[in-house]
Amino acid sequence: MSDTRPEPEVDTPAVPPDPAAPPAEGLSAEVLQMSEEERAAHFADVAEAVAPDREIAVGVGETLLELRDVTLRFGGLTALDSVSFELRRGEILGLIGPNGAGKTTCFNVMTGVYRPTSGQVRLEDRPLGRLKRHRITRYGIARTFQNIRLFDEMTALENVVVGADARHRTSVVGALCRLPRHWREEREGVERAMALLEFVGIADRAADRAKNLPYGYQRRLEIARALATEPKILCLDEPAAGFNPAEKDDLMSLIRRIRDDGYTVLLIEHDMRVVMGVTDRIVVLEFGKKIADGTPAEVRDNPAVVAAYLGVPDDGAA
Amino acid sequence: TDKTGENKQSGGGQANAPAIKADPAPPLPTDAALPAGDGKGKCGKVSIAYIGTIAGASAALGLNILNGVKLAVKEHNAANPGCQVTLKQFDSEGSPDKAPGVVTQAINDKSILGVVGLAFSGESKAVGKAFNDAGLVTVTPSATNPNLAKNGWKTFFRGLGNDAVQAPAVAAFIGDQLKAKKVCVVRDDSEYGIGLADLVTQSLGSKASCQQKVKTGQKEFSAVVGAISSQKPDAVFYSGYYPEAAPLVQQLRDDGFEGSIVAPDGVRDDEFVKNAGGSAEGVYLSCPCLPSAGFTKFTKDYKALANREPSTYSPEGYDATTILLKGLDKGLKTRPAMLNYVKNYQGQGLTKQFKWNADGELTQTPVWMYEVKDGKIVQLKDMSKATS
Amino acid sequence: MSAGVGTQRDPGTARQPFGQRVRDWWNSRSRAEQWMITIPVVVLVYLLPMLNVFPLSTEPWTDYELALFNAARLGLIALGLNVVLGQAGLLDLGYVGFFAIGAYVAAIMTSRDSFLHNPHYSWLVVVPVAMAVTMISGVLIGTPTLRLRGDYLAIVTLGFGEMVRLLADNLDPLRGNRGFQDVGRPPGTHADGSPLFTQTDGKPWYWLTVTFIIVILLLIGNLERSRVGRAWVAIREDEDVAELMGIPTFRFKIWAFVMGAAIGGLSGVLYAGQVGFVNNQRFDVVTSILFVAAVVLGGSGNKVGVLLGALVISYLPDRFQLAPQYRFLAFGLALIVLMIFRPQGLLGARQRLLARGRDAYKRLVGAPEPVSADSALTEQGKGGDR
Amino acid sequence: MALLEIAGMSVHYGRIEALRDVSLTVEEGEIVTLIGANGAGKTTTMRAVSGLIPLSRGSISFNGEDITRLRADLRVRRGICQSPEGRGVFPGMTVRENLDMGCYARKDRKGIDADFERVFELFPRLKERISQQGGTLSGGEQQMVAIGRALMARPRLLLLDEPSMGLAPQFIQQIFAIITEINQQGTTVLLVEQNAQQALSRAHRGYVLETGSVTRSSAANELLADPAVKEAYLGIA
């Protein structure tokens, strides 16, 4: 950045015209030096690395995750009350509802932070039961956090490699003696992590410590880290909070690209423009109960939802 | 012949203890070797070392010896212009885990040809092998654990009677003089305390009806005191050093214990009397050492040097040093020569006749009982006659 | 320059801290250059006992070679504790327990005071057995306690360290204060047939320990730059999230504990061998805390840093001898002052977490791996290859 | 004389310069909005005004008094109160205690009771949860506590850092209504918002912050009409 700014100018964060194309910003040094063709080839590689062995078109629409009558009580408070819904392969499902409706709690139940008082969470028709949290992640549910939680002292790249490690098998002994698998996995992990950083558009600051990144970069880093675990389901908890409208547009295209790469996305968000803009289906919670479930259009017109949540139609909601 | 007939109330803290008449302190033997020698000593730049506690645990016991050693070296150097011996002091802090470090230093100092020490049994045990390997002769003026001499160390010489001598004397005193029927033996966790307690218990036989343990550094004894009180023994024998003995005796008396208390050489120091407050009064102390009251010149010179009375093992330290100095005066320059010299040494000292057997033990060794009276440690009985 | 978010950094306003500059400089060397520096340094370290000259020497107070050995031994301990404390962030105040176990295993297996009645196990057998026993005790201690977080772990480990000492105090076969004499030493003789390893000669001990340190440095470095090291750091940073990112946190914590324990056990064996005597006195909380102090002073998490910390804590008191009580007073005050002036430790922590880190960052970001308080990009950006 | 006057303020985080030569003023009775992209330095500005980070250059004065070096808690006593980014709810205190903390510097018992009622009226949810621990509240509920707590302080200058973050749409409406309302009752407001459309339409004036510097400042409606601002911050391409 130059020290003197002659003219107040507004940087326009580029909204990529093609939602599937990678962003124009946040590229790594290597890519910046490439020619056009090289870049095209490189981005193909990135896409490959981001979704390595995912057969994108397979089983779209099948039930991937299912909540069956999940109830969770905290003392006298029923945070989730017999909630049932399903998440289908390849979709973006919105989870909305007023404050304190139980959305984050839903994530917490799915990822093993809380155990449901009764009911079941099933992934690919297997109950998660009392699986340990890290097992659940390996089974394929990854998440971001409403209050950003990164490994502050690690670089962005390392944060993502930690996510990638969830799929690695090097044993302690293997690492101690640097067995071939260690090398293979390290290479693979770093490459994949870098590809993911490019994918979410923050590769230019791969070498920065997470805590020093601006808020928006941190949110995207969380997404990259979660993706690195190669989840079947990516759960995003208010990813657009604190973004301005232009940044939200970027985010929406990113979420679409994630889905297009074969991930299934579960999205909690209060910004109706985002929710209505990207989701395929929406589940609405209120006071821990599911009150609606349907396409964005259906939900928007549902009087119960309007009363409970949307209130006066939001001017942002297109 | 014992003196059981005399049953007067003593001035001590015990109500029912028999009064015992004190034996006089022995005079200085006329043929005692002195460090000054004939004044014709010839030697190079050589030194001897004192190793033992100086500022560490039970420091007073170490200082008693160290001052004896210092006095001997001073008298020697004053009398022998041709042989100026340096005294090197090493503070082992009295603890077996600190001793190896300083002993290593002493061994690595090639000018040291002989060692007075180590002061305590535990530390002596920890380092005996190192001296043996280095061939550096040691004469201990105070370590009394009998087993020390049974390790096969060729460099170990003990300048006093061991606990196998002290224990029967103590047992005889408790049984014959104090007429105690039930005795509690309290031991600390040191080599010395454990060894002596076992020997005393053995000598007491069925009279030793209870056993208690304390730890080095312990200051709070309510559990032990409670256990002793509930047993109501006639006498308590404490086997250990004064830093623990003082608060223990104080807490025992505080709790209302009225029987006799007996303790060994490890407790025999004014520091004990001071730290125990008034409770030390009437405590009996055994020691394989002589009262120095009879050694008038020694006592005077010692006081001039150290600014206090000679105490436990001051004369013994002096004697041990004298032996080493005499060897140096002869011009011995190597450790093997010194070792050989000490092994074959024979002569009278202030305290006893010195002639070591193959294990490094002496044959003729005194044991005395003392008593705390009016805040002072005074001699009571020569027990060597009572047991032999 | 790319659009959007970011901040200007003002390179002129703050000078880089010294440790930082050293590290930046080091990281910008090539591998070959690094080796060219490392090898002479290692040789120098091995030659240290020969440099018994004025400013270095600790004589006449302390035998110089033994002072070196003791510093190296504390370095080894600090290295082990660093795995637990610096890497995994587990505040272990009872590390001395493992040190003690190592020493006692050696004593029991070799001393003639042992209840095994004159056992004669070779030192080469003792080392693996001692390490195995400490590792097992690491698992035994870790399993119930490592589920605890943060300072709960601190007090429990402190309790564990005390318990080891109290057991040594109270269990008759462990001989309390009396201890075990004549603990076994490594084999080997001089040309004249006298034993190589003795209580009085520090050199062989020092060399042996330095060799152990180098081997362990390499191994630990391997771990650090692997998923294990990353997992440790992640756990240290945010244990909940680490677990939610698929890290079996408990297992990795145990591993950290066990590795630390093994190294602690090893140094216990070395200690017992050189001193030749083991009793219950050297294993108290204060000693444990000294270990922690070495790590934090050097820079928790930085391998080279903690070695430096150990050197300071062990060598300085030997170098400048004071009366014992003044020594501790000076030591306490020095700790306070040092920590005020170098709160990050002598060398701050920033380990490399990626095996291919240097290459990866160079290629992908156009900068060496970052070690600075902020972006490496800016440092490099000035060079302007973008 | 402006109520709050910041002149030539620079702030560093270690070696990073987060703010450079920022000058802005807030007149008594105004609502002033600060907009800017992620990392532009909005939060940093707010923290500097509250005294949580020191300036490396420049000065801040409040009500004519130079407060550049004044301790944070004393600034509160002068009448500056902030609802911080990330909410800052005390996790181990109940909702009631959290709200109580808002009037830490206040003494008028009667006024405090009235204000409690007002906050509960605004956020009935908080009344339901009055003895729940702050740390277990949902994100939005915490946001309500943070705003309610700032209101309880009855400050002269209220600093709100992204008050709408994490709130459901119906509350967002409400929050902005409240801001206008308390402003009309005499409280001056400095507002940081990503919801720039809403914020600017309620504000008197606005500043645009970019990578640590003020790049634009004018009346709120002018900013709203500015095409560059529209494109960058209002999402109306």
Next chain:
Amino acid sequence: MTYHLALTLAQTESHWIDFNVGLLRDEFWSNTIDGLAYGSIYALVAIGYTLVYGVLRLINFAHSEVFVVGAFGAYFTFVGLGYQPGPTSDSGIVPLIVNLLLAGIVAMVASGVIALILERVAYRPLRKRNAPRLVFLITAIGASFAIQQALLIWRGGNPEPAIRLLRPQAVFEFGTTRITNIQIIVFVASLLLLVVADAFVGRTRLGRGIRAVAQDPDTAALMGVNKERVIMLTFVLGGALAGAAALFYVMQIPQGVLYNGGFLLGIKAFTAAVLGGIGNLRGALLGGLLLGVVENYGQSLFGGEWRDVVAFVLLIVILMVRPTGILGESLGKARV
């Protein structure tokens, strides 16, 4: 080797630890009462740990020295008042109470002042520099060493001879169990102090300030809490309670004051704080009493040398069942 070892173990095992269930049964009540009196001292000291831990997340290792300084304060007040070491001199009830109060005030002031100095000299500079948490710990340890050694240099390595203002006398007696005057004074007075401290922290505005700084110092400042003052207050309060504990200790314990006499007690008190749930004042009380009592049972059951082992085993067992102590941390943790 295994065989060798097993054989030896089998031979020696029976001597390793002796159980004495009978003694535990006989002494159950006196153990309980004694433990409560002793435990209330733990509790008072534990509060200092808990408060400082709560606010700074610092295990203030030097708190044990704060305690010892208080003990010296009480001791020298006794000396100044003309009491002699050794057997108790009987003075009337009124002068006794006045003297005890005086000693208590001196002890509390001495401890409070030393705690404050500690804060100013050792910890504040670190806060200014944003030092990592572990560094505070090391500084605390350094301070602990320094104070201890300064006391050693000043008073030497032998305990001051104990001075007792009143001899323990049974006030109530049933069977073999007796409750002494000292036990009653110590227990009641500590409980009173604990209740006052708890009310202060829980109810008053300043107390709320302490908790706010503990949970989120920046936001607390935004609410108008003077962080520095609160921290000072915390140290002074914790210090003063340690001073009170020191007086009770001097009254109750039949040993003199020693330069390192606080060390083990400090560790136990910290254990008590953790046991109850650190950062939680009532937890400190509960933990202290529990520890005091259980230690005594352990002592009867296994013998005095196992007392400390019992304390730590208790800690481990409780933390395994309740990982944040019996009452839990009062400082709530943020949700995931």
